[in-house]
Amino acid sequence: MGKMVNRSHVLVVPLPGAGHINPMLQFSRRLVSKGLKVTFVITEFISKSRQLGSSIGSIQLDTISDGYDDGFNQTGSWEPYLSSLHDVGPKTLSDLIKRYQTSSSPIHAVIYEPFLAWALDVAKDFGLFAAAFFTHACAVDYIFYSVYHEVLKVPVSSTPVLIEGLPLLLELQDLPTFVVLPDSYPANVKMTMSQFANMDKADLILINTYYKLECEVVDRMSKVCPLLTIGPTIPSIYLDKSIEDDDDYGISLSEIDASLSINWLSTKPTASVVYVSFGSCATLSSKQMEEIAWGLKRSNFHFLWVVMDSEKGKIPEGFVEEVENKGLLVNWSPQVKVLANEAVGCFLTHCGWNSTIEALSLGVPMVTMPGWSDQQTNSKLVEDAWKVGVRAKVDEHGIVKREEIALCIKEVMEGDRGREMKMNSKKWKELAIEATSEGGTSDTNINELVAMLRSTK
Template identity: 55%
Template sequence: MEQKTSKQAHVLVLPYPAQGHINPMLEFAKRLVFKGIKSTLAITIFQSKSLHMHLDPESSSIAIETFSDGYDEGGYAQAESTEAYLESLNVAGPKTLEELIKKLDDIGQPVSAIVYDAFLNWGLDVAKKFGLISVPFFTQSAAVNNIYYHVNRGLLQLPLSETQVSIPGLPLLEASETPSFVHDYGPYPGFSGLILNQFSNVDQADWLLLDTFYELEEKVVDWMAKLWKIGTVGPTLPSMHLDKTLEDDRDYGTNIFEPKTSVSMNWLNNRPSGASVVYVAFGSWASLNPEQMEELAWGLEGSNCHFLWVVRENEETKLPSKFLEEISESDQGLVVSWSPQLEVLAHESVECFVTHCGFNSVIEALSLGVAMVAMPQWTDQPTNAKYVEDVWGTGIRALPDEKGVVRREIVEKCIKEVMVGEKGKKMKENAKKWKRLAKEAINEGGSSDKNIDEFVAKLLCS
């Protein structure tokens, strides 16, 4: 990758204030810096106080600035409701973003473009007001975003009236395989509005960036490219897990929770020679009910596989009694409150990932060649799980019963299928294929690298 330089081009990167949105957009900003484009990451005032940030000094050219969501002391947790938070974000956000742009201009760092999270569609209005290039960044899969587009434009009516859904560029979906905001329309008024409104003004944007890579979603990207100028710029993992171009880029650089790397890695490194490990994690938002937690726990124990399970501190009370004692005595598993997910998935002993199928987690597993057991919970996860099993062929879905609970027998069966089953061999082969293609996409001349270069060229010519 040949570095380019520019004294004028300056991109303001504006993620939605959540870990899963900050990480990919920060990694994209690091790529821009490598290409010679000044990048500033804008996070909320509360996040500037609460996030554990450990950006390497070599990445210090990524400036950190703040805007307000209206809850500067507590962020989302301070709001009375989801609706109240989003309303405040939509009022305070644009106002303070404008103030930030003026401030940067006053100190001789004028902004050329705003790359804003598509959840924050008011980013386009601010960009237009200042005559800046406007670029929404979509952190979910192209398939999921295409579904949301069809809902937003009235091409797919809610509530769903059919048991199957046909969308251009996508395989035929069962209603339950669409995002929860689509198939379970109604219970999430705040979030569903946020999600579906991504496309309310997107036709006015100069460019659309997708956090995927072309080879992963060719058909749907090709279809969307008929409507807009599209650029696939993923996978947005730290460079040392992909092309190794950015030598100091080993992790994302931000965490909601205090990193406790040594506990997980020491345990993995001390597994018996040849032991295969199941990694279990459901992200920073998903919350399993006590019955599901118990079923998952005993399913893991019944698999007879070594396992590393991330259970947030506020979820630990849901673990069944004597479970921790039993796995400690047998040395079968370890439960931790946090783990360095990228390092864990990259570890040679980890062969299976039991996941909620958040898109970041799925992309990480695909990029690091790990097969999956999919246990989607809500939002885009059912669609991601469909793709994991039926399109990308890198995992199996652990299906719930009529009560919505995945029983221990199913958990155990799915893990064994991935670890030692005949289908599991094919899943692992496919996982290795996607690992190779993910690296090729971001390497010099790969599909994502070409799109980043094209975006940089537009900035330099503006």
């Protein structure tokens, strides 16, 4: 065996999806900036399909199998995919760790996505320090934790719901869909609850948020598990600027052309553009897509709308030609770069946690159209706790009509409430920068984590 490398070596294991890879990859950069060695684990398919090499900058890459090395689309849904990952992942992760343990740079710790609870079991089989990295808001994590421990009974049928530590009373429309309709999403409920099945074995819980954003629920959850806030995990250039050349996440699961969006935005006045994106997994009905399209036109603001190739057929006929002087449709955009652009004045979003915390950290007020999972709760916090956005109302058929979309956009862009939202957005941006800067809460917590990891050697 060669000479031992004199620094702790951390294995980071995300769920193989863009919304999970990106924040954990960005957090890995933070660890490297503190002097640790990080090996980031991706699947064989992602490595081959994106033609990734052995590293991204200072972060080493390695692979495990998910049983679908030729592509996830073979499954058609998450349930068989996760089942395969659960069957194949533990052995390939164990083999990977064994390989490093006989090298000059053995693994000292594993940071894993808790949806992959088996990664914790593998880490403990090797006697390694293990920390769970939660990619939801702390409020959502604590709601799910309360459901797992039957403090909150499901399905929830009477409201309002009061959960100790949460700053707001919650109605049915504010709760995660799995809590309100567990029988409609059995695979998702099983996956969500699995996060907590062996959590008591974890040495630490890490949450992608910052303390002042969710102080009450962080304090409450800290009483039942060892918890550190380490977010927001967005590229350093937009926060404390402590990591050189750090202006993007580094792995995209889509074909990318960043210049199209950025060049178009460069021709628009400050705060004049509505940025529209519903995430990488959203599938909207043709009727809803039609209402969004004509709602954007009716608002009379410039807009940049991300429409995946699979959704393009739902765009109303003649719409693109009719709005060519006002809007641009793209199949992908570099979201943090777009939100950081001074031309963007509003974000029409599904309110997934990554999108929400990016908007908060970059000072962009929101119009929210939550779909499912945690998005309803995030939307409630955006509107009523942090006061940086407005939730678009659905009609009796569950559709947000064009009139409502236009009204909400105008309220955020030029209304009285919009001015308050912009002031609050600026405040949360400043607090995000403060949290990640040297001596801030997230930076201090990461330093505490680093000290723990070094002591494991």
